[in-house]
Amino acid sequence: MNIQLSIPNGKTALFLLSVLQLFACQKTDFGPLQKLSVEELVQRHQDLSFSLSETTFRSMDGHAVTEEEVAALKEGVLAIDYYVDSLGIIREGIVRKANFEDYIARILIANIDFDPTKDVPVLSFNCDSLQYQMDDVYRFQQEDWSGYEESNPLGFFAFEQAKIVSIVNQCGFPDVELLGKKGLTTFWLMIQHSKAPLMAHYYLEIKRLVKAGDLNEQTLALTTDRLLMNNGYLQVYGSQLLNGELYPIENAETVDQRRDSLGLGTLAEYLEGVKGG
Structure with missing residues (x-):
């Protein structure tokens, strides 16, 4: 199983240890701190605004992080909860046992540079009638697609990606208002059966729609x-x-x-x- 520590710019465990040792003894009252969510953590990596220069690290029981714990961080056995102050500065990192949300965060951060539009054609959709076409869109293959360039054949997954990406680019990421419950579930199925990078790219959108009650x-x-x-x-x-x-x-x-x-x-x-x- 390939598990990597999610720290910015591929810093090594040795560098992280030096950071932890440097700031472990600092303790300043910054007022109430707020834990970064997976979504916020991914966004900071995407914006290149993930900085630990003003962060104090400790374990769950309050002790300074040990060399053994740094090794466990590198192996993915442990992970870090990050807490920010009212200015958005990461002030505290709490080392704890890793869970599946940490694995998801690592996957999404590693996938940040993935461009779903690369090497796929743009297909034309009518957003106003898309709700009533989703079953057909789901079933369409390249040879069935009116106006598709047969001289530029794609593999199955690439063509499915072209359909998904074209819908998102032309209509925005669909919700229940655009597609209705049945159509949105069909669109989710398209993503669910796509390749891993595309699924990772849209994972937080799916999570958002579940939270909103659309899925x-x-x-x-x-x-x-x-x-x-x-x-x-x-x-x-x-x-x-x-x-x-x-x-x-x-x-x-x-x-x-x-x-x-x-x-x-x-x-x-x-x-x-x-x-x-």
């Missing part, structure tokens, strides 16, 4: 598990099967607690439904 929470579980699986991590909600077998689950003993947090039934109920279907 149900099962879609977030399915996309999270598939994104983790496609990037070499264990799944966490138990939604993914591989060759008819349940793909390995991280902390399988607590999977039903995570499923319950999204309003999903137990894993046993889910698997019974999948087998029954």
